[in-house]
Amino acid sequence: MFTADHISLRYGARPVLSDVSLTLARGELVIILGPNGAGKSTLLKVLTGDLQPDQGSVSFDGSPLARIPLDELARERAVLSQSMGLNFPFTVFEIVRLGLEAGRGSMSRAEVLRLLPRALKAVGLEGFEGRLLQQLSGGEQQRVHLARVLCQAWAGKPDGSAFLLLDEPVSNLDIRHQLQTLEAVRRHVTGGGGALMILHDINLAALYADRLVMMTEGRILRQGAPQDVLDRSAILDVYGVDMPVEIARNSGRPFALLSRPG
Numbered sequence: 001m002f003t004a005d006h007i008s009l010r011y012g013a014r015p016v017l018s019d020v021s022l023t024l025a026r027g028e029l030v031i032i033l034g035p036n037g038a039g040k041s042t043l044l045k046v047l048t049g050d051l052q053p054d055q056g057s058v059s060f061d062g063s064p065l066a067r068i069p070l071d072e073l074a075r076e077r078a079v080l081s082q083s084m085g086l087n088f089p090f091t092v093f094e095i096v097r098l099g100l101e102a103g104r105g106s107m108s109r110a111e112v113l114r115l116l117p118r119a120l121k122a123v124g125l126e127g128f129e130g131r132l133l134q135q136l137s138g139g140e141q142q143r144v145h146l147a148r149v150l151c152q153a154w155a156g157k158p159d160g161s162a163f164l165l166l167d168e169p170v171s172n173l174d175i176r177h178q179l180q181t182l183e184a185v186r187r188h189v190t191g192g193g194g195a196l197m198i199l200h201d202i203n204l205a206a207l208y209a210d211r212l213v214m215m216t217e218g219r220i221l222r223q224g225a226p227q228d229v230l231d232r233s234a235i236l237d238v239y240g241v242d243m244p245v246e247i248a249r250n251s252g253r254p255f256a257l258l259s260r261p262g
Ligand SMILES: Nc1ncnc2c1ncn2[C@@H]1O[C@H](COP(=O)(O)OP(=O)(O)OP(=O)(O)O)[C@@H](O)[C@H]1O
Pocket: 011, 016, 034, 035, 036, 037, 038, 039, 040, 041, 042, 043
């Protein structure tokens, strides 16, 4: 379990996170919503250990995050960042295998290699193994990285208990692949893992989250079950956009209606 306790962080003089507390348990899918610049990615980077908070602490399964060796951490949680910055002529197979290598613990090389086709299938990229990453579309590239992250999580914890920490994992995907990706994350969580995602689509977040976290200006405004968190006034507060919220008959989940401002 991840526990972030009273986190504050500044970039130079600018406060970016102010007294943020958040937990993430196995068996739970937590989705962070909030406007550009709210501090969502910064919070995720604090949870991954990439950024150190100025105040507060992060622990994983009761140990301070900073005390956990990086190779062990790589088996406990797999991270999808917003930008990958990979400019080498790697094939899809090579990229996804990076995840296997990062996560590989006690599993044999042959065992982990069997995870690769499963991950490519989960993101709808069967048959893409030999293609060069640079020659794929933006959405296809994003799905390759998702497959890499899934492989890392599965290889790291063969019992399915690893955590996925995903920064806007569906930002380039069409609706079918958005749903396919979120279903893969949901399956991971149902199988005993944990997942934290940053999304911008309010309705997609409300449909999939066990817990929604609404951030604005470096703070958590509300968190809880989607039906408890998502309402017209919260959306107005956070985004400055008036969106009536109804309950969808097919899912029983809240959904926000879009209309032109003014
Ligand atoms: N390396 C940095 N140095 C200085 N300021 C930064 C840095 N990274 C981010 N910021 C600032 O910190 C604030 C929070 O950034 P962050 O990336 O966490 O926002 P976000 O909620 O993830 O936004 P988005 O939805 O646009 O991805 C922003 O105001 C941003 O300009």
